[in-house]
Amino acid sequence: MRLCSAIILTAAAMTASAQAEEVFPAKLAGHAYLPALTLIAPPADAPRDLWISGKFTGKTRNEDPMTVMGTVGKDYGDHPTGISLPFIGQPVQGMSGFAMNLAEDGSRFTLTDNGFGSKVNSPDAMLFFHRMAPDFTTGDVARRESIFLRDPDHKVPFRIANEGTESRYLTGADFDPESIQHLDGEIWIGDEFGPYVLRVAMDGRILEVFPTMLDGQLLRGPDTPGVTVPSAPGKDFQVQRSGGYEGMALQPKTGLLWAMLEKPLLVEGGGTEGDFLRVMTFDTQSKTWTGKSYKFKLSEGAKAIGDFNFIDDTRALVIERDNGEGDITRACADGATDKSSCYPVPAEVKNIVLVDTASVDADGYLRRIGHVNLLDIADPEDKALPGMRAAEGPFTFPFLTIEDVARVDETHIIVANDNNLPFSGGREIGTAANNEFILLSVPELLSAK
Template sequence: MRLSFSVLALASAFAAPALAEDSFPATLAGHAAIPALTLITPPADAPQDAWVSGKFTGKARNDAPMTVEGNTGKAYGAHGTGLYLPFIGQPMQGMSGFAMTPAEDGSIYTLTDNGFGNKRNSPDAMLFFHKMAPDFETGTVERRDTIFLSDPDHKVPFRIAYEGTDSRYLTGADFDTESMQVLNGEVWIGDEFGPYIIRAGLDGVVKAVYPTVLDGKELHGPDTYSVYVPATAGKDFQVQRSGGYEGMALQPNTGLLWAMLEKPILGEDGKPEGNFLRVIQFDTNTAEWTGKSVKFALAEGATAIGDFNFIDDTRALVIERDNGEGDAARACADGATDTSGCYPRPAKVKHIVLVDTADIDADGFMRRIGYIDLLNIADPNGLALDGMKPAEGPFSFPFFTIEDVIAVDDTHILVANDNNLPFSGGREPGVAANNEFILLSVPELLAAK
């Protein structure tokens, strides 16, 4: 069937509470994918520099397209991914967030991230969001539109990579865009570098950039433009690198954004304040931080979150994950020196957690109601796409970064991964991960209170 989406305080150091929650089953109801090497054309008025992307992903500039193979890195087995940089065009990859509100045509607003992973290597990676529609009959995903972010009115408070151009398109050297919501004809985007909240029109034109305020103080990351090296962790910056707004949920009928940091913030000693994440509330009606913040407790083994979206007035879904990648059945043996056909850091914690934002304990923690395990998904009808099924056992979603989740209806959710093109695998050693969209039947999870 084709899925229809129209139906569809800084210094505190409390220990995270003991987690007593239910585990619920998940069944695969649909599977679709975008091939890893899917490139799109920049706008006609984009700088010529943007027509070849990934020129700065190595130790030195490389202008020769398709000459250097992407690699997962030593910690992940040093697997080549079979795809070569730089790319001719812009990679469509990097699904880093779903908006809760569908587009008028029923498609999903889907955000891409900063490009190739950090501020230094992504100055030629353009920032954009899409309208996408997965088709679970064909196993494909239709890209209906792409909207590129730009700053023609000079709202960004620092020099952008394409500062001297007329079009002033934004790139991954400017922001790391990881979460988004659409409200009243505007787009609200959570950034990791500042961390900032970016306000833009549906045409991608930036209207404002808001720095983060927690407990009356502005929070900074190591990539905030006003932070200079050398900088002291915990004093000059409090948000870890790649620890900004990975999830940003829009509470229905309120205009409130609940912006969740990806990683624990740092205390004045430079160490994480605890095994929990800050969730900071922003009011789109007044364009101000409300002063309210709560905490999300991470499960044992989890290191970060991937997305955050409400399913009703108070309950919401959170993706929590470890830094592992690949099927544990293909884990490398202890002490293995040849990791070419195995995973040295297989996936172990990949959850979709249901929380209640109206149930906050005395220490400020949201109640975790229950979760599903993305490494244990039933597939009784054999819906998993060819080439993306495990050799044995249940279907799983063993990707490093799983960054997209929304509720589709009362019994189904949609989940997708960020494939970190061309640096991540997950399905097969030596093969770049595709962008996969999975429809999951989870009635027990969504009904849980």
Template sequence: MRLGLALLACSIAPAALAEEVFPARLAGHAVLPAFTMVPPPADAPRDLWISGRFAAGARNDVPMSVMGDTGAAYGSHQTGIALPFLGQPVQGMSGFAMNRAEDGSWFTLTDNGFGAKANSPDALLFFHRMQPDFASGQVTRLETVFLHDPDRKVPFRIANETTESRYLTGADFDPESIQYQDGEIWIGDEFGPYILRATPQGRVVSVHQTMLEGAALAGPDTPGVVVPAQPGTDFRVQRSGGYEGMALQPGTGLLWAMLEKPLLGSDGQPEGDFLRVMTFDTAKADWTGDSYRFRLSEGATAIGDFNFIDETRALVIERDNGEGDAARACPEGGSDLSACYPQPAQVKRVVLVDTAGTDDEGYIRRIGHIDLLDIADPDGKALAGLHPAEGNFTFPFFTIEDVARVDDSHIMLANDNNLPFSGGRQIGKAADNEFILLSVPELLAAK
């Protein structure tokens, strides 16, 4: 989820990391409209029938009264959708589970709401079962499950502490990755960062603090971290830098939890051009003590999702902080940003890695990648109005946070549309929740 507009100041290693680039062909395209709302549960507090009252800063109880925009660094383009909302927005697709539900539908996750702990106390946390139909171009939401903590498993005070059902909100956690195994849901959180274990009905079973090299990791939004706090000393996880990807390894029951951004060193600066990956044993409900490193390529600042495709190989979404078609980039030095993108998308990739190929420093081997800004569409699968005027199909969104293997030839992706703060596809229009099916047999076969 978009949090602030500053670019991550991180020195990226040169692409002496040169790796093979594989072709990608668009095989399907479906959309869940940006303005898709669900009602809260019947037993939820009545104030949760309106969401986003704090997203614009000061409290605002007047529905649909403050227009969303992309922020000054991205041209301040209005998105056509105003806050607060009547109901809870389904926006923010932030993770696909590798294993599907028994009916073949996909578990997918909505994140914390409006991008920050302080502005999301009225955003409920939930996951879904969804079924994209690439023939019709539509996405069906089959079920929405709200996370709740009636057994008081969360180790800190939550926004709905005194209610009976204790529904979780974006002031409690920022869920960004999801897995389904043996009838249980596992969710990776950015604030703690924590791993949450829940039933398929959304009831929290346990909450696990992150351990790395014998020490607990914390971020600026972890309960117990108070201002003033020294980056690199009081906390090492960057804001919005927790578990963006959490892959479930087939046959082992291990969760490979990958941070979105580099950890901070003792000087308060990113420790390097790599992301930490810790493994968690779901059978023992504890950390294994093993950790690895994923090296970012030149121009990348973060990852968006992480999922295995077999026992050792996995897909990682790698991205920069840009959004929008580079063909519509603003001219250098120009002052009118109303019809162009000040920070267009430049690095949006799906990287294939092999976790069995780590080196002596723990770096996971990168095999190759596909470029999400260069997707062939010879069959005209892009939905009307969503293909660039010239060139190949692109997926130019700020946060692309969902990837999973569909079969031996295809993968599926979706974006987090940060409603109502991101555009990316069309200037002046909020980004929809787009699902794309890509034919990538060469990538999936690469070793």
């Protein structure tokens, strides 16, 4: 009996080992950044209200620029970030998605999200996307163009914050844009609030707004227009707050958008349907949901995803992350009361996962091929910029929200973070995170099948 049990245990161990996901090496090949405090002026025809942003991030309106220090929040030690609100102008802040296709000049389409983290505090944060070009030789990032979203043709199906203005510029009280794709001279954006898919002209005009359908039902979140309070999670809405489209991949040759939710869906009672994320496909030609959906399995400790982009006809990259921030070697000791010089919730799970969308199991799960660990990046050539490298050990990318990944060529990928200005650190305690772009050499990952 003991021998039989031993054989069974050994077989189980072998099976588990065989199913373990492969971890591929990553080497830093380039490093560039856009400074955290990067502000731009609104368009000339924007309401004067939008020249001062962040007025509503506190308990009361504050119109005095740079008077309230930003912090990372109570859960993360209340560390100050060294940058104060409100801002004169609009913050470019963290990047929140890369398009798969480049612009004609080789720059990358990326976008700024809703502003300051919620509908309530972002009515003066303008929405816009960019063309950016990181230079991994100089370490600089060139912002070549910023295009502001607006609704002059009244395509948005609900009242917007700037409803009564002629220009009708959109703000973070209207949408939370988190993913972007460029296709046939138009921009497609995945929004978290609806969640919606937005079709946008290259000049920023909203062309169409598509609500989300899953299994024939309309998906809604707590910030979807029409959802009233009180409402029951899982019954009146199924998408978690800040749980809409964090990643929306464009499949080559098909025109299909693979829209992935950031967090698991809610079920009646307030729980979630499991440790997986829903992926729905939208046909940009017919402008309809295909009715097909899939599941992305989160690894242990991961809570959400940050971006999603194809690298060929069927394989794609997904950023998965926990809710941690900062180097784990500087984690707060158990029971520590003084957290001013340590990280209470350090980064532990920050992966770039390779999936095969053509390989789906009987339960609808996309096959995970393997991943690279963004907390274990080799830097033998000292590519990390001064002040952004660890004193010892590997180079890490220990940010709370890492939200951009795309294939560069057969051996390299590019990754960037959303720095949630002025509410995230991660690199240095007491200092706001910059908008960092890293070039990674990952030939084994990109060639894995």
